[in-house]
Amino acid sequence: MTTQKLSAVLDHIEADSDNSLARLFTLLRIKSISADPAHAKDCKAAADHLAHDLASLGFAAEVLPTGGHPAVVAKGNGGAPSGRPHVLFYGHYDVQPVDPVELWHRPPFEPAVVDHADGRKIIVARGAEDDKGQLMTFVEACRAWHKVTGSLPLDVTFLIEGEEEVGSKHLVAFLENHKKDLAADFALVCDTSMWDPDTPAITTALRGLVYDEVRITAANRDLHSGLFGGAAQNPIRVLTRILGGLHDDNGCVTLPGFYDGVKDLPPDILAQWKALAFTPETFLKPIGLSVPAGESGRLMIEQVFSRPTCDINGIVGGYTGEGSKTVIPSQASAKVSFRLVEGQDPAKIRAAFRAYVTERLPKDCTADFIDHSGAPAVSLDWQMKPLLAAKRALSEEWGREAQLIGSGGSIPVVGDFKRTLGLDTVLVGFGLDDDNIHSPNEKYDLKSFQKGIRSWARILAALADMPKA
């Protein structure tokens, strides 16, 4: 029966396409940058907007406080026969900062559909993909089911948070405090990528993350480098010397114990990965690079999916304006993150980094640290029923077998759901490698958005028809 209704739902999605896009644009216009306290009101506005929208689809929607930006929880009863599964859908309404804003070709919060150089239609705006565009594919699929059938094919609870881009600091406490409201059989997350523009994918392995900030202080004030240079310690010199030693000549991370517990890939997986067409030509050339920069002796696909890494995400000290200033600054700081794989403990990695810095500080220098976030790596069961049902639905929509893939990125909520709510997660998303997420000119293919909505409509049907475990 669900399958018969699905056809009508898919027809409605096609007919309602322009309205879906207009609703996404409304959300994209809200400047919900979670990292910037100046945009706290915009974050609240995004939450209110989503709660209002979900209420219009029959959901019991609330905007709930956290220790930071609020979360939206919305419960929709499918009026479905008992025995059908209950899913918890997770997305986030917050977006990354937009700097350097001068590199955007359009204002980042004025979304538009434009023609990509290769002819694709793309939606351009901050959050177009991550995660407003992705999250709205699921919302629009629910809307279509509700419009056509008057209800959802199964029970759906929404959890939409506003602090994903700043480390979801208050999420675990929120999950603990709302266990009953968030009870479900499994979770769905739309925040990942396709294998390629024509091939859908379900992500089953995610790297973890440790993100730390270090600030080194030397003199009690900025100094003139002519008068003091040579005698006064320079914190930029100290910082570059320490950070410059984080990798060895082979691209390996030098923190003592960094690779403890990291396993090599099983030979069969390694053989499969070797066979994939994942080459510098396909992966690096579009971003202007040609040579993998990670550990020598590892496949590039290992470097991004299954090996831990270290990146300096930001550095600043001294005079950075136009022209020159002969200053020895008092302070210099850097943001450093580590992508973790199975077997690595975030707390140990953070401690190892801080010890590494502290042990290398010369006399007269001090280091302060800020913990921005941390989460272990996640491996999901490739055989769980909801995942297989979603895989079938995706393959039908795209006319190609959906791939089960790893991802270099981190989605800590997956581990949090398992630990606090006992839920497994199915990760389906429609992002592409060239979406410029976290960068200027973020985009989402119009095809990703439109077929993403259709994909979720199919997945909801497939999950509804799946026998409850």
Place this chain on the structure above:
Amino acid sequence: MTTQKLSAVLDHIEADSDNSLARLFTLLRIKSISADPAHAKDCKAAADHLAHDLASLGFAAEVLPTGGHPAVVAKGNGGAPSGRPHVLFYGHYDVQPVDPVELWHRPPFEPAVVDHADGRKIIVARGAEDDKGQLMTFVEACRAWHKVTGSLPLDVTFLIEGEEEVGSKHLVAFLENHKKDLAADFALVCDTSMWDPDTPAITTALRGLVYDEVRITAANRDLHSGLFGGAAQNPIRVLTRILGGLHDDNGCVTLPGFYDGVKDLPPDILAQWKALAFTPETFLKPIGLSVPAGESGRLMIEQVFSRPTCDINGIVGGYTGEGSKTVIPSQASAKVSFRLVEGQDPAKIRAAFRAYVTERLPKDCTADFIDHSGAPAVSLDWQMKPLLAAKRALSEEWGREAQLIGSGGSIPVVGDFKRTLGLDTVLVGFGLDDDNIHSPNEKYDLKSFQKGIRSWARILAALADMPKA
């Protein structure tokens, strides 16, 4: 005769003290930041103001174009008996940027006299010392002579430029084009420091400067560190690795050939310097440091006066705002300067730095460079007559023997005057180590300003009475 008039001039300076301060404040209120194009109008305003002021003292004053901010040239005829020397006075009206502005205790362009913690009266503002306060000591001395005697005791030409803080890029061409207007017997510059708050000094050795900016580019756009981290080259990692290698474990600069031509101090000078009370306790403790950071095995006084150095004056790349962003930036850049001593060629040092960076670039990275300025070190003749005359006058005013000292800073105009105009320079200034020049809360001791004016009044008399060489 000059000596008799001097007494009246000094009396007038005392009586006119409040007005002198008010005139300095007027100049300090002009935001003449030469590094920032947004302040070009303010630079022009400072030049106009000074020309107008000098004209009121009987000078034939003009604001003349350069390739950048304008220069003031003002010629004052002393109506002095022939045979008296003609001096060229040099100062600069431009000031350093004020960032980080949040560390200032008062708005940087609202000058005030405040009480220092130790009881000294200090003038606080950007430029209070460097160089508006210093330059006005000479202007006020001329004003007093003009007021009391109706003329100056000798011929004075002013050259006040507006690009000293950005490398004086257009100065040499300007000197070449105005040789005739700037003809004199020797030059006076007020842009240096005292030995200590009670002991005046004449600076006879200045380090040179090479200031370069390097920008490293990797990918053609900013990347998400989860998706690309491990495979994509990170320009901050490259930059820190290269800059972190500029010093070895002994604090020596590692550029090949950097120390070529650098001579050790003559044993008698080294013995004199060892005897000076120039210790970490006196020099570093006030700025919160305790251990000299330069070449091991060298006296601290060598490290700042007679040894070449390398400092990173600024670095920036990636996300530097509040919170976290998992970005691998496309670019990272740094401002790097070298203080040079006699025997080092600025062009060779710049070339060595650029070669050092370029040779260490990994595949897929490029480096661009910006030349901000360069000047060789300068050594002046300790025995020249105007210097000895100035030394006598300073010693009389302060009641202590004026010291002949070196300076770690660079005043390239000294070399430029010698090469283009054939002039030797006498460097007299009233700055102190704790003046915070180029830093937040720049100050000039009220005593430096007041006794500086008196010092110049005496020096003008001493130079007028000096037999022309």
